Amino acid sequence: MATLRQLEYFVAIVDEGSFTRAAALLHVTQPGLSHQFQALEKEAGGRLVERLPRGVRLTAAGRAMLPAARATLAASRRAVTAARRATGVASGELQIATLYSVSCGILPTALGLWRSRYPDVRITLFEHPHAEQLAEAMAAGQADIAIGPPPQNWEGTVRLLGAEEIFLVTHLDDPRTSPAAGVPLADLAEREWIHYTPDSGLAGLLDEACARAGFQPRVAVRTQQAPFAANFAAAGLGIALVPGNVLPPEFHGMLLRPDPPLLRTLAAYTRGEPDPITHAFLDMLTAEVPLTPPHIRDRFPH
Secondary structure (H helix, E strand, O other), X not given: OOOXXXXXXXXXXXXXXXXXXXXXXXXXXXXXXXHHHHHHHHHHOOOOEEEEOOEEEEOHHHHHHHXXXXXXXXXXXXXXXXXXXHOOOOOEEEEEEEEHHHHOOOHHHHHHHHHHHOOOEEEEEEEEOOHHHHHHHHHOOOOOEEEEOOOOOOOOEEEEEXXXXXXXXXXXXXXXXXXXXXXXXXXXXXXXXXXXXXOOHHHHHHHHHHHHOOOOOEEEEEEOOHHHHHHHHHOOOOXXXXXXXXXXXXXXXXXXXXOOOEEEEEEEEEOOOOOHHHHHHHHHHHHHOOOOOHHHHOOOOO
């Protein structure tokens, strides 16, 4: 039967793309790692990776084993953390899975608050480009808690956090827009847009919003990260659509509110009943972390 150490070696080899780098990461000798990995392949009944001149490539058997290996390692880490928490040890690890746009949006504020209260709880963060990938990783046991759009037909605990507002960004000297009132997206049909890479959930959000307004966005440049899109737009490359919480207080682009407003619902969810530490993190998110920060709300006084 495969051991946790063998699975850890397998995942490290895949993630690092090299036996040498995996051994260095895990602080073991390469012969020792290779020996354990060969034992795992013997147990599996065939090769799990192919050695290439510049890395490794998963075989069909390796691709089949990898998700289960990751889930097993994650479950093992959670078991140790749960045992520590059950004995009243306010330390260990809180694993959070989320989207790129959330990790640079509300999460810095949330983790800053958390760290001030639970300095001995280590945070491990897993980031995903799309909500579907996030939900799949969470279902496979990657983390204690996921933060993103609420998943469909989720069997665990789901805590709605509210709706984050999505804004338009352009450069300050843009003569064709005005921050005084909401901007119908249809008025921007002929403009060029900062779009997102196809694997990003924000790409779908932008395409759907423009489709409702009756046009397909003309792409000036694509990026995966919302802060980059905002910076490109502020530099005059096109219009960007970004969550307001990714913009810092000193952001110097022009911020516009779509008409009608564009919102994205966020939730925090777990596979089962959250333990006390996860529950405390959920309570903090719900009560103390604004989805649209004050410095953005202040730009649009009601």
